[in-house]
Amino acid sequence: MNPNNTAKLSNHPLTSVIGRRIILILVIISSCITLLSTLMQLYFDYSYEVDAVHTRHEELKQVHVESLAINLWEFNEAQLQLRIEGLVRLPNLEYIQVRSNTGNQQWSSGEAVKGDKFSSHYPLIYKGPGTEAPFSLGELYVESSAERIYQQLIKKFASLLLINGIKTFIVSGLILWVFHLSVNRRIMTILRYLERYRPSQSHIPLKLDKPKYITSSHQDELDVLSVAINQLSAMLNNLYAEIEQEKSRFSDFANVASDWLWETDTNGELIFVSEQMQQQLGSNKNFSQLPLTDLFPSQRAQLEQLLVQKQDFRNIEIPIVLDEITHYFLFNGLRQTNEFNTFTGFRGTAVDITVRKVAENALQELNDSLEQRVIERTQQLKDSLEQLQVTQQQLIEREKMASLSGLVAGIAHEINTPLGVAITAGSLLEPESSNTEQKEVYDLMQSSLQRVVKLVHTFKQTAVQSSNARVENINIKSFISDLAVGIQHNLLQKHVTLEIEGDEQLEWQTVPSSWAQIISQFINNSLEHGFSAPDQGSSQENMIHLNLQQEGDELVFTYSDNGKGMALETLEKLFEPFYTTKRGSGCTGLGMHIVFNQVTQVLQGHIEATSSEQSGICIVIRAPRLELNTDQNSH
Template identity: 25%
Template sequence: MTTVKTGLSRKLLTRVLSVYFILTVIVTIGQIFTEYLSTKNHIESELKTLKNTFSTSLTRAIWELNTPQATSIAEGLLELPIIEGVQIRDEMGEYIANLGNTSEQVSTPVQSGVMQDHTGGIFGYSFPLIFEFSGRASHVGDVTLYSSFDIIFGRIEVGVFFLVGNAIIKTTFLVFLFMTAFRRMLSEPLAEITEQMGAFDAEHPHESKIAVFVEDDNELRQLQYSYNQVIDDLIISQNKLHGTQEALQRAYRQLDEQNLLLEQEVARKTASLSQIMLDLEQQKDELIANQRELRQENEHRKRVEDELRERNTELARSMEVLDQTKDQLVESERMASLGGLVAGITHDVNTPLGVSVTAASFLQDRIATLQKGYEQKSLTNSQMNAFIEDAQQTSALLMSNLHRAGELIASFKQISVDQTSEAERTFNLKVYLDEVVQALAPHFKKNAHTISIQCPLDLVVRCAPGVIAQLMTNMIINSLIHGFETMRKGRIEVEVSVDDTNVTLVYKDNGKGLTEAQLDKLFDAFFTTRQDKGGSGLGTHIMYNLVTQTLDGTIKADSAPGEGLRYHITFPHHQ
């Protein structure tokens, strides 16, 4: 049997005792440190108590400039067991006495009692000397009393030795107790079990059971029981194995008989197999011919693949040309929308400008008449009053029409600049929507269509305003051209709402609507219901790209025949 190099009980005992030893060292050190701190605090209290003992006489001696007496007091303090050094300074920070083990101090006088640690294992208590005379306090100097670690250790030396000795005695006793308990309860029973298990005889397993005396019903007894149970199972298995071996021998005899029959059958099968091999040779020749035809077919397919690659390359170039053409068509669509605004705004501006020209011409004629009467000295008060009244009415008419024309031009200028630029700016959405509708007003003059906008008056957004103008223009023009194609009185409603993160714009009309098939293709490029009437099919496609790419939002459309068209647009709210 192989000898165990590291016993389980020894390893367990070593770990337990190591943990106990570490804990004992930590606790002992903690107790010594606590005793040290307690003793140091006691000595500091004694140093503070000494202040009341000699400060009065020392203060008077310094006040009276009696340096020998002050030195004598310092020497007397140095004789005390807890004092290792004394420093006495005057009010200028000059040393009167500097005796024993001391440390250099700053020149600033001490203003209040303070305890301070110094290098070399010493610490000191410094306090000022105040002399009171005629109700007035005067600072005459300061005193520092020094003590050291040696004094503290001298007081706690016996206690430290007692703590260390106590820890050593307890550790020694515990080591002896653990070693005895481990040897009796674990090492010896384990050794006996190991010895009996090492004597296992496979030929006589019933004699290999282990019998170890264990006082308690513990793991060792369970190990003994489990091992003996394994021996019992092994005996049962051996008995079954003997029966199986006998059955196997009978099966071998039957197998020999079957082998004879099988050899006879193999002989018969060999003859038929030879015929099958001849057939396989013929099939092999046919397979070789088929492989030759397949190789020719593969070469043909390679030529076809080369032609397909050339066609794909040509198709890719055509797609690039198509994308460029598409971009040009999109830009043309935007310019066409801006051109529609120009035509409408030109007609609206011409009306107030024509009225203004007529008014200015009338006013010019009246001024010429007035000047002629003035030169001929035939001007009367009634003529002058009539001229003033006409001039007031004409100037009022002229100003109102010029103001109207200026508003139209300013609105068109802002919208046209926004539509040709994608620069972002902050603007009031309600005011801007009204300006877009005002710019599109000429398109509503020839019919009875109406448009209403519901939007918070203080809603301010930051985005490219040209995008909003392009969206509104495309939706309104599409409603006028497609939705209201056969209607005289259409209605457009725009509702704008806002929450913490998004702005929602809902546009709807009561036009003829779209079928389900048309609605599925609404945002596709080049899709239009007026292909035969010059429609480009890019208006809604531009809208989709503006919302999803420029505004980083979403756009959805709902419609049914006879129920109008509804757009639901959502984009982030940036202020």
């Protein structure tokens, strides 16, 4: 809507164009009806008056002609004149004249009518007693004024027009005022609302006033229109918000996209350049109305050929030098037309395919050296196969050790019962004297039996019972620190320093008893096999280092010391049962085998060890997080 047109409108009733038009039409129709009805009324009144005149004349003929003829017969002039004067006073009579056939005498009363008139001639015939035939004495002449009737009709016509005009004016004014209150003012409210409406502003619904006693409490057409306008304005607000959001989104995409976005006019001059394109080509340039071909002089001919054809083009590869580096771009362009299908320019993109081009070149180079790659790939497959074989061997070894552990535990269980009987029976053979040879034999027998008991207990530990393992959520560093307190005395004897590193807050769901057995065995092995006795004069400080950390879903426990270490052949048999380098010192060679079973079967992890002579040992255990036991006796 033109604001100048709405500014001319006013809330005054008389300024309403529609209201004035309606009143004008109403006045014209009312005037035509009034004029037609008035003319019809005048016609009826005219007919009535004319009929009244004719009736009056006929009355004179029927009633008074005979008496006038008698007066004329008797030649009673006074009575005749008196009667004529009395008759002329009757309505619709202006002039009466009686003329005698003899002597040209005449008697008259009233004034002769000038102008239009109604006149009648009636013969005066006397038919009295003694006369054989009627005798014509004279003539009665009567005039009635038509002008008087015209004047009466004109006055009546003017009065009717005046009354109807006043009535029409009053009714038109009331109708105009009612129309203004019920329609025009509400239409003006709608116009003002639409004039001030902006989809970019927050939506304010349109509200129409409803004057009391003039408008209905129910919805009328303007109410329905206001509801439709509110729905439309709300929809426009939502659409505008969505358009602005999409505009902002596409603007951001265009500005952050690595692709170039551009648009030209019919002459091939740029009218839009994306921010990315400006930055790469130089933001200090003025791209407005700059021909696209001027940006790439080395490719001017190819670009001009594309633009001159005024047709869509796709995937046109063009090399462009940017910062002394050759980049490769794929240009795409879509021709733009107006509603008359007239060409208006191009909209297009330029995709940097330098990386792909480099990859293609690299692929070409790779294809050129395909034989070398095949050799390398074959070697990788060979290495993978060897690794698979090693893994398979480890699994076989794990199953072998598990079977051996079960066998050893079974044998220990079978030995345990007769061993108990032997210990009980041997206790009954204790001699009374402590200085006899029998006493020495008894002590040797008891020490040997106790050693067998200890070995049987160790054998039982090789078969790990995972069903008795209780999974708990513990602070792993705090748990290990508590274990270290219990073996602190043994560490002090060998002058060993124990260091524990790890997250103070790290909690893990695992089997605490297994970790206690594993860590105790590690430390005992270091004290027994790794470190020299204090009296051997070693100047090196003995250290044991424990490290705890979480890597993904695994707990990584690293145990290391700076002891003697071990040879490669010893390291390869580290986890085998009954293998020990100090069998003569009472070692059974089952400690690290028990550790291996605890890690692989109870903790469901795996263990690796590295060592060399005089460089200590390093053992890494990787264990997953276990599920908590729902019942102490089930898992």
